[in-house]
Amino acid sequence: MDTTAPSSDIPPKVLTLLMIVRGKGDSREILLGMKKKGFGAGYYNGFGGKVETGETIEEGAQRELREEAHVEALDMERRGVLRFIFDDNPQPWEVHVFHATEFSAEPLESEEMAPVWFPTANIPFDKMWADDVYWYPLFLGGKCFRGELFFTKTTTLVKHTVEEVPGPPFTWS
Numbered sequence: 001m002d003t004t005a006p007s008s009d010i011p012p013k014v015l016t017l018l019m020i021v022r023g024k025g026d027s028r029e030i031l032l033g034m035k036k037k038g039f040g041a042g043y044y045n046g047f048g049g050k051v052e053t054g055e056t057i058e059e060g061a062q063r064e065l066r067e068e069a070h071v072e073a074l075d076m077e078r079r080g081v082l083r084f085i086f087d088d089n090p091q092p093w094e095v096h097v098f099h100a101t102e103f104s105a106e107p108l109e110s111e112e113m114a115p116v117w118f119p120t121a122n123i124p125f126d127k128m129w130a131d132d133v134y135w136y137p138l139f140l141g142g143k144c145f146r147g148e149l150f151f152t153k154t155t156t157l158v159k160h161t162v163e164e165v166p167g168p169p170f171t172w173s
């Protein structure tokens with residue numbers, strides 16, 4: 001193996017992140033979960049995880065939501081793709097961000113996540129990943145977006161670019 005290869009030569013790990021938004025206008029609320037264990041424990045985040053071999057990215061997003069909150073999203077739509085680059089991990093992460101408004105049942109706590117509805121005007125960014133504050137405005141504004149975000153020591157955001165792209169639907173070019 002060529003250990004001198006830049007991180008961009010390593011195929012990214014593909015993950016999903018899905019947020020449900022309910023209500024309209026000023027009374028909109030977003031479902032986040034307090035991550036109870038594993039990567040990002042102690043942070044509020046949407047629902048998601050690694051896409052497994054043999055499943056599509058959409059199937060992965062649905063499976064993670066089912067495992068973490070015991071619900072199905074009925075109108076899931078991809079809104080963005082974020083690339084995370086870590087100084088302490090040679091493999092970049094490619095996170096596919098999904099939006100949904102319709103869901104099958106009241107979300108329930110799981111081993112991994114404790115779900116909480118937050119007013120969209122009162123999102124707990126101080127208890128979330130440092131990148132979220134840069135792309136949530138586009139996400140909540142109904143836009144599509146792409147971003148590249150550089151972290152040191154796993155959690156410190158040192159550089160970022162986030163841009164709006166055409167859509168929805170999200171397209172790659």
Ligand SMILES: CNc1ncnc2c1ncn2[C@@H]1O[C@H](COP(=O)(O)OP(=O)(O)OP(=O)(O)O)[C@@H](O)[C@H]1O
Nearest residue numbers: 015016017038039040047048049050084095129131
């Ligand atoms: C660095 N900045 C970040 N900002 C916002 N969200 C981030 C993130 N980095 C990772 N995420 C999300 O956090 C979840 C981790 O998932 P994670 O628990 O590791 O996955 P999975 O359930 O497959 O794990 P295990 O099976 O327990 O290994 C997953 O939704 C992923 O998209």
